[in-house]
Amino acid sequence: MPQLNGGGGDDLGANDEMISFKDEGEQEEKISENSSAERDLADVKSSLVNESETNQNSSSDSEAERRPPPRSETFRDKTRESLEEAAKRQDGGLFKSPPYPGYPFIMIPDLTSPYLPNGSLSPTARTYLQMKWPLLDVQPGGLQSRQALKDARSPSPAHIVGPFCWEFPGQSDLSLHQFHLSNKVPVVQHPHHVHPLTPLITYSNEHFTPGNPPPHLQTDVDPKTGIPRPPHPPDISPYYPLSPGTVGQIPHPLGWLVPQQGQPVYPITTGGFRHPYPTALTVNASMSSLLSSRFPPHMVPPHHSLHTTGIPHPAIVTPNVKQESTHSDISSLNSSKQTDAKKEEEKKKQQVHIKKPLNAFMLYMKEMRAKVVAECTLKESAAINQILGRRWHALSREEQAKYYELARKERQLHMQLYPGWSARDNYAANQQGKRKKRKREKQQAESNDLSAPKKCRARFGLDQQNNWCGPCRRKKKCIRYIQGEGSCASPPSTDGSLLDSPPPSPSSVVPSPSSKESKPQTEQMQPLSLTMKPAHQPLHHPHLLAGPQPPSLVQLENSASASKTPGASSHNGALEHGDVSSSRQPGSSVASSMARPSASLCHSHSLLPSTAPQPLSLVTKSIE
DNA sequence: GCACCTTTGAAGAAC
DNA sequence: GTTCTTCAAAGGTGC
Known part of the structure; x- marks a missing residue:
């Protein structure tokens, strides 16, 4: 349960964000190179949240008087400049910066x-x-x-x-x-x-x-x-x-x-x-x-x-229940209708959805x-x-x-x-509904159907090790599977190096046995399709490696159309100035990859905002 | 008409 | 404590 005045306990965004950024390393080498920058980024971003939390707490009415001063001035100062810059950028200098940085x-x-x-x-x-x-x-x-x-x-x-x-x-x-x-x-x-x-x-x-x-x-x-x-x-x-x-x-x-x-x-x-x-x-x-x-x-x-x-x-999403009572009053003469009205009212009350x-x-x-x-x-x-x-x-x-x-x-x-x-x-x-159930059931069904070939080796065979995940490819075997953690979660990286970084989100983590395999299964298979399909494509495209390229409408629309096809969702990472970095991209853009060798988002990592956009290449021959 | 897709993040549930 | 699942928005799509 979140705590409003948790004394800086609201690091909610920070932690997750850190993970997200941390996992965007395209390869281990790059991760290593950028590790300091990433740490800095994570620290700063974490500090941003923490600081705001601190400020918020410290400013809350009487508690402000009781609370100790903000944790650290340096901690605060760390983000002050950047935030002020952002503020100036946003307001065009229209407003003076208050003594405390802030918009x-x-x-x-x-x-x-x-x-x-x-x-x-x-x-x-x-x-x-x-x-x-x-x-x-x-x-x-x-x-x-x-x-x-x-x-x-x-x-x-x-x-x-x-x-x-x-x-x-x-x-x-x-x-x-x-x-x-x-x-x-x-x-x-x-x-x-x-x-x-x-x-x-x-x-x-x-x-x-x-x-x-x-x-x-x-x-x-x-x-x-x-x-x-x-x-x-x-x-x-x-x-x-x-x-x-x-x-x-x-x-x-x-x-x-x-x-x-x-x-x-x-x-x-x-x-x-x-x-x-x-x-x-x-x-x-x-x-x-x-x-x-x-x-x-x-x-x-x-x-x-x-x-x-x-x-x-x-x-709050709720039906208009207020007038229901009126109707129920009108129909009070009829006991059955009344009960129906009450039931309906109760039902609608239950539908109140915040x-x-x-x-x-x-x-x-x-x-x-x-x-x-x-x-x-x-x-x-x-x-x-x-x-x-x-x-x-x-x-x-x-x-x-x-x-x-x-x-x-x-x-x-x-x-x-x-x-x-x-x-x-x-x-x-929503559990009363069917949606999530169906989804869950669907995932479980998928996991059941695909439960066997979870090992990269079993799935792709020895002749397609380029499609193996990083750790498996490195070890020439499905090490994670052997460790009993299920299938591999890391897709192959761009240049053959391994994406062994921790998964950025639960959905991409190594699944655990039992029903939890279902979702990773679905999300693993799709990225794998990314790696497989481009394997038949030219693996290195100059324009992919040539830095950011503004997306064209055609490309974007291609990606959109591609996404309409199940299993061929658009991953126009190269279109987005090469800033593809989501490590949990479940879909693959086969169509878009065919027409436009788009970068596999599954391979997008370590794309710090400060770094030059690096369109992600797909599985490359260099691996082998 | 409803579920799905697709993204990230938050929170709760389930280990 | 870690991992996994669900939901939040959005609107087209498909069944």
Whole structure:
């Protein structure tokens, strides 16, 4: 169970990321060469997360006073520069860097997106605009900040129904804009009203004066809704910039204001808000009843803990249960109908589905999908995701750190919004369905069918040792199998060297006996097809070794079309500037490999963002 | 209409 | 403690 204030315990993103990067070594030699760089990368990235965690913890209200200072200044300084650079890069130097490195922004939903009543949802509805939190720049822990927090938390009836104001740095006038949520859930948010996580935010007296909204606040009011809305900053990345310094302390709950496409918007539960910010909570009886009607009892927090923002959260997917009771009342004369209605209501209540918070990559995908779609004219998500996966690995540390930070905040906020929620809930919910069962059954079936030829030697034979995994090829035998660990997980590397690095993810690890063989089996076979097919292809293509080449639409589309064929998913690693690095690419692009000797993603490793893109060659003759 | 594909990461379950 | 599985988004595809 994640801990919100785990004292830096939230290294969630860091560890995984370290693994991911660590495993991207293309070969042992390269791993060795880049080991220092990778370690540095891993350290830095880990430190990014840790630092943000530290900052976030240290800034959380009264705990900030009790907590010891951040672990290490050097630790903090380590990432400060890079983050500041990233921030400057993102905001174009529009904002001054606060004393603490950090992006003076928080993320807000893209209000131009059409969450507003007169708009239609955008494909990237859950996007964010850069905003400068109006209460930035007060020195954390200082008297000023504490006072500001105190002020912010003090209930102010005059503001309770007021608009939410913020600033959009992407605009030339840096206008503050009111924001009002009007979609289904009444939003009660006033400028001073502290968000549950607002105490984690540093303040800026420079940009925000309580009670004195800027004169331009009222500009750009939606004529239909009367809701002031900001012009859309066209060049702003919908998410950023954010830094561990600020981001680590600023949740982006407002990102959930924008409903997902096709997803209903629901009020939030607020159990997580009850303790630290009691005064920020305003009891809304109707909302409470709504929550009670829509959420399982354990999801509905005590009445006193309702979050006044009423921020809908797209993570909640639930049918409209509220009106069911009305129908059941109407049909109360008929006992059978009543029971049916009750059953139906209960059934729907059981269907309440609070989705998992998005991880860093998901956030990245959400942001970048549209771009990729536009650039590549692709629509198929599978192909797009492959591209995004490679781009994700191609991201710099700073860029990835931002997403990790976002993801961390996402998890934190999710945790606060739904303190009783657990990923297990979704497991259980879906176990009632058939999807995962089928998938599992399918995998098990595959494992059963292919259980015998798990040894590389048995699978490929001695005459195709180039298709053996690295360790087996080196030892001329399936050493891992002999060790009783199942089949080999490492695909052959590019130049014959061995990819013996630890698997980056559980899905690519050496499977253990029993049912767990199923998934590795499926994911092993596919990469193997990568290695096999190119074996009949020219193994070294100049253009593959010539460094990055911008992907052409044709190529990308080829990859997309290839991915449509089962077992021939696109791996246009060479297209993505050679930044193919996913070591868990399960699919192979036979078609694309034929038409365009694409690099095998299974062989992509050690492609640090800083390194020159190295398109991965397929199994080469040099092995033999 | 539903499951699948495809990606990475997080979290829980299962050893 | 390690490994494996599931789910999160997305939209086309196939059954």
